Amino acid sequence: MLDSGASRPAALRFALPCDLSHVRHASQAVHQFLVEQGCGEDILTACDLALVEACNNAIQYAPEPARTRSVVVEAIWQPDRLEIRVTDHTPGFDWPEKIDLPAPESESGRGLFLIQSLMDSAVYLRGPGENTLVLRKSLSDEGRKQGNQPRIENDQLISGLLDEITSCYESLSAIFRYSADPGHTRDLKKFAHRLLSDLAGVVSAEWFVFRKANAQSHIDVLTASESALDMGSIDFRGGNNDANFLEAQAAISRKIIWFDENSPVAAADPIRLKARARGLVYPVFVNDELLGTLAIGKNGKSASAGQPIFTNSQANAIGAFAQFLALQIINVRMQEAHTVNRISARELEIAGTIQRSLLLKELPSLPGFELAAFCRSADQVGGDFYDVLKLNDDTALFVIADVMGKGVLAAMFAAILRAVLRATPELNREPAALLARVNRLLFDELSGVDMFITAQLVFVDAKARKLIVGNAGHCPLLIADASGVKSLSPEGMPLGILPDTEFMSETVDLPEHCRVLLYTDGLTEATNAAGERFGQERLMEWLNHTRGPAGELQNNLNNRISEFQFRSGLNDDQTFLIITG
Amino acid sequence: MKIQSNGHTLRASGIAELSAANANSVRDETRQAFGQGHRNIEVDLSQTAAVDSCGLGALVALHKTAAAHGGVLRLINPTPPVQQILELTRMHRIFEVIKE
Numbered sequence: 001m002l003d004s005g006a007s008r009p010a011a012l013r014f015a016l017p018c019d020l021s022h023v024r025h026a027s028q029a030v031h032q033f034l035v036e037q038g039c040g041e042d043i044l045t046a047c048d049l050a051l052v053e054a055c056n057n058a059i060q061y062a063p064e065p066a067r068t069r070s071v072v073v074e075a076i077w078q079p080d081r082l083e084i085r086v087t088d089h090t091p092g093f094d095w096p097e098k099i100d101l102p103a104p105e106s107e108s109g110r111g112l113f114l115i116q117s118l119m120d121s122a123v124y125l126r127g128p129g130e131n132t133l134v135l136r137k138s139l140s141d142e143g144r145k146q147g148n149q150p151r152i153e154n155d156q157l158i159s160g161l162l163d164e165i166t167s168c169y170e171s172l173s174a175i176f177r178y179s180a181d182p183g184h185t186r187d188l189k190k191f192a193h194r195l196l197s198d199l200a201g202v203v204s205a206e207w208f209v210f211r212k213a214n215a216q217s218h219i220d221v222l223t224a225s226e227s228a229l230d231m232g233s234i235d236f237r238g239g240n241n242d243a244n245f246l247e248a249q250a251a252i253s254r255k256i257i258w259f260d261e262n263s264p265v266a267a268a269d270p271i272r273l274k275a276r277a278r279g280l281v282y283p284v285f286v287n288d289e290l291l292g293t294l295a296i297g298k299n300g301k302s303a304s305a306g307q308p309i310f311t312n313s314q315a316n317a318i319g320a321f322a323q324f325l326a327l328q329i330i331n332v333r334m335q336e337a338h339t340v341n342r343i344s345a346r347e348l349e350i351a352g353t354i355q356r357s358l359l360l361k362e363l364p365s366l367p368g369f370e371l372a373a374f375c376r377s378a379d380q381v382g383g384d385f386y387d388v389l390k391l392n393d394d395t396a397l398f399v400i401a402d403v404m405g406k407g408v409l410a411a412m413f414a415a416i417l418r419a420v421l422r423a424t425p426e427l428n429r430e431p432a433a434l435l436a437r438v439n440r441l442l443f444d445e446l447s448g449v450d451m452f453i454t455a456q457l458v459f460v461d462a463k464a465r466k467l468i469v470g471n472a473g474h475c476p477l478l479i480a481d482a483s484g485v486k487s488l489s490p491e492g493m494p495l496g497i498l499p500d501t502e503f504m505s506e507t508v509d510l511p512e513h514c515r516v517l518l519y520t521d522g523l524t525e526a527t528n529a530a531g532e533r534f535g536q537e538r539l540m541e542w543l544n545h546t547r548g549p550a551g552e553l554q555n556n557l558n559n560r561i562s563e564f565q566f567r568s569g570l571n572d573d574q575t576f577l578i579i580t581g
Numbered sequence: 582m583k584i585q586s587n588g589h590t591l592r593a594s595g596i597a598e599l600s601a602a603n604a605n606s607v608r609d610e611t612r613q614a615f616g617q618g619h620r621n622i623e624v625d626l627s628q629t630a631a632v633d634s635c636g637l638g639a640l641v642a643l644h645k646t647a648a649a650h651g652g653v654l655r656l657i658n659p660t661p662p663v664q665q666i667l668e669l670t671r672m673h674r675i676f677e678v679i680k681e
Contacts, residue, residue, distance in 0.1 A: 020602040027631075045662055052633045056601040104675045107641045110634035117669055 009078045010037055015070035016055060018062050018089075023055045030075050030084065037077040043137055046118040051084055053111040054133050058088030065255075066090065084135040092131040095124040128319035129256070188332050192325055193223040199321040200225065200296065203314040207274055208296040210322075211247055212329065219251055219293055231270035245269040247293045250281040256319075257281040260309060261300075276300055278309045282318055284326040291326040294318065351411035355385065358411075358418055364390040366462045369581030372550035374558060376574045383410035383453075384520050384573035387418055389428060394463040397421070397428045400474070400518040400577055401455035404494075409449060416442065417453060417495075431457035431470025432490070432505035439472070439495045439503075446496025453495040456518055460579065465510040470503050475524065476536070478517040478543050479508065485544040487536070515553065515580050517543055522574035526565045534564050550580040582607060584614045589652065591615055594625030599636030599663075608639040612646055620652030623679075627658035632666050644676060655679050 012033040016026045027048050034044055051073070058071040066089035074085040099116045102109035115122050119135045196208045209229045211219035217237035221230045236248035243252065244266040250257045259265065260278035271277055279297015283290065296318055298309060310318065355377070363371045373386055383403030390396050401417060403410040420438050427434040434457055446452055454474040460467050469477045473494030476487035492503035510516070519539070526534040546556055554576075561574065583595045593611050611622060622643050626632075644654040655677040659667060667673040 020600075023600065023602060024598065024631075045665065048631065049633065049662075049666065052600060052631070056633060056635060060601065101670060104672070105641060105645065107638035108634070110637050110670050114634055114666070114669065 009076050011077070012075045014073055016073050017070055018059050018067045020056065020059055023052055023059070026055055026073050027052050030073065033075055034077070034082070039077075039082070043082065043139070047082070047084060047137065050115045050118045050135055051086070053115050054084070054086040054135065057111060058086055058090065058133075061090040061093070062088065063091065079139070081136055081138045085132050086135075087130055087132045089130050092124075092126040095122070127316060128323050188329065189223050191328060195321060195325055196223065196294070196296075197225070199318065203296070203310055203317055204298070205279065205296045206298045207277070208294065209247075209270070210292060210294050210325065212292040213251070213290045216290060219247060222292065228273055229270065231273065234270070241266060241268060246271050246281050247295055250283040250293050251290055254283055254285060256283070256315070258309065271295060274299060280310065280315065280318065282322045284322045286323070286326050286330060291329050294322040294325075347408050351408040354408070354411040354415055358385050358387070358414055360388060364388055364396060366396055366460065366581075367394060368462050369460070369579055370550035372554035372578045374554050374574070374576050383414065384522065384575040385414040385418065386518070386575055386577050387421065388577070389422060391425070391428055395429070395459065395461050397431075398458040398460060398518060398577055398579070399455065400520060400575060401453055402474070402520045402573070402575075403453045404451055409451065413442075413446065413451060413453060416445070417455070429459050429468070430505070431459055431468055432492070432503040435470050435472045435492060435495070435503040436501070439501060440499065442495055443499045452497055455495060458516075458518060460510070462581070466507060467510055467516065468505050468507045470505040472503060473497075475519055475521050478519075478540060479514060480543045481511040481514045485540045487540065510581065513547070515543055515547075515578065517576060517578055519576040520573060523561060523576060526561050526574065528564050529566075534561065548580075550578040553578050553580065582610065584611060586614070586619065589618065589620040590623055591619050591621070592623040592625060592657075594628070596624070596626065596629045598631045599626075599629055599639065600631060600633045601635040604635040604639040608642050611643055615646055620647065620650050621655065622647045622652065623655045623657055625657045626660060626663050629660055629663050632663045637666070637670060637672060640672070640676065653677055657681055
């Protein structure tokens with residue numbers, strides 16, 4: 001049986017200029033429409049105000065370019081409920097989950113609260129370029145003043161709504177189908193082709209070209225409905241004619257470009273390959289970044305003059321598909337970035353292994369002295385390292401160094417330095433000469449990669465109780481005994497700065513109960529919560545006032561530094577060697 | 582809109598509606614007229630058919646202006662739809678609402 005018409009909805013639809021002074025007219029028009037349907041007073045008042053608030057938002061938040069576009073207002077009166085839709089062209093916003101009244105002294109923020117309080121439901125549907133606020137109010141018997149017969153009106157609108165629902169459904173189901181296919185982005189080209197072929201079916205298009213943005217200046221074909229359309233690159237930021245092409249115009253203006261067989265199309269525009277083409281170019285932006293352009297259309301003349309190439313809902317579907325494809329492009333990019341991260345994680349792992357292998361598993365022993373060492377990296381791998389070479393029963397060479405830089409390269413230079421020092425036994429008793437030699441050997445390699453090494457070499461003769469120190473731009477050596485603490489810093493440039501440079505050395509006696517500290521600048525540069533550095537003065541003070549065997553001093557200093565930087569955390573490698581005796 | 586001065590009090594009346602379209606100008610014109618010696622602001626809402634959230638914002642702003650000078654904002658004879666919105670947003674507790 002055919003519907004009698006008595007339960008069919010009545011509808012009103014009109015465009016409202018994007019200007020606050022027209023809001024009142026819109027509210028009056030809807031008011032009048034609702035009165036004609038027999039709407040009760042209470043609902044009328046509520047709808048008047050909710051509509052005003054919705055229109056205010058749609059107009060106030062429209063960006064300048066969208067101010068030429070109308071706000072669309074629809075009111076649909078059904079037997080059991082009333083629906084008001086306001087479609088805006090603002091960037092849209094996230095509808096809050098919970099809307100509370102703002103503080104009494106706040107001069108704004110009551111609009112959404114009013115809408116929510118006045119209507120039974122408010123749903124904000126966000127889409128590319130436009131958003132629709134759907135307000136609903138159910139109609140009880142009181143809502144209808146009298147058993148008014150809803151009017152039969154505007155069949156065109158209803159068929160439009162049906163059309164929209166159908167195409168939304170098709171788009172959504174197609175997109176869900178792709179989302180459920182987990183491996184789909186492995187081949188982006190194939191995926192894009194499949195997705196856009198489906199889109200062409202949904203919107204009755206005959207051809208498409210998707211171009212992917214490259215370095216924000218080129219758009220290159222990712223996929224096209226036919227190979228003839230696969231026409232190289234468009235350099236839309238170059239000073240050439242490419243900028244006049246339709247796809248370039250869309251990318252530059254960030255607007256949808258519609259065209260038909262009468263539109264002027266540049267002679268070299270790839271879209272000319274489709275004779276008498278008509279359609280649109282949709283620029284795809286995600287978070288303000290151009291991801292690409294989708295050109296899609298039909299061939300030949302339109303069926304009748306004035307009939308749009310695509311209906312609004314078809315254009316919406318095109319936008320939704322293009323945005324979806326853009327998200328997949330981002331997905332692929334993130335997967336690639338993830339792979340790169342995995343590689344650098346692997347690199348760090350290798351570097352870490354090298355660094356650990358350089359550190360002594362056990363410190364050698366030196367008669368009459370105690371030794372302790374500590375090395376802590378800020379990141380996975382640092383450039384700090386220390387070494388102790390036992391030369392004979394009574395002598396040893398202590399090495400502490402900081403390779404500038406991190407990662408595999410720094411770890412490799414540390415390994416090379418260690419090897420070179422160990423391979424030059426004839427100079428191990430002369431730190432200054434040894435540093436000069438090492439500098440000559442490593443200079444080319446270091447300067448070739450803009451790296452350098454600070455290092456300190458300390459030769460200790462336990463029997464003679466004396467020490468010789470040579471320094472290549474490294475922190476001073478600290479020595480404390482009963483008479484106080486002093487720092488030794490013989491001259492010398494870091495390794496890798498100049499090819500031929502001289503190093504000085506200093507020889508001192510080691511008195512009874514002396515304490516010697518070799519360290520890297522991570523120690524003095526440890527920072528507390530107030531931004532203060534630990535500094536050499538504190539370090540000297542600590543050494544002056546702390547007695548005990550090397551192992552105890554190591555724990556003590558470690559605790560002292562950890563305490564100091566408790567709230568700021570480790571920001572550089574920290575390494576030190578302690579000799580007591 | 583008409584603005585009259587009466588001793589410590591400034592009264593704005595003849596406002597057909599107080600909405601996004603005119604809220605800022607109602608606020609600014611009233612503030613401009615608010616001079617030395619004025620403490621209170623009265624807004625006559627007896628001819629105001631509608632108020633929206635922007636209109637409420639303007640009233641809050643005028644309330645602050647009066648309070649800053651040791652005075653109050655009084656709303657005079659709001660029409661039923663306006664009264665309804667004041668109650669809905671609990672603003673009737675903030676402002677003095679007077680039925681003359």
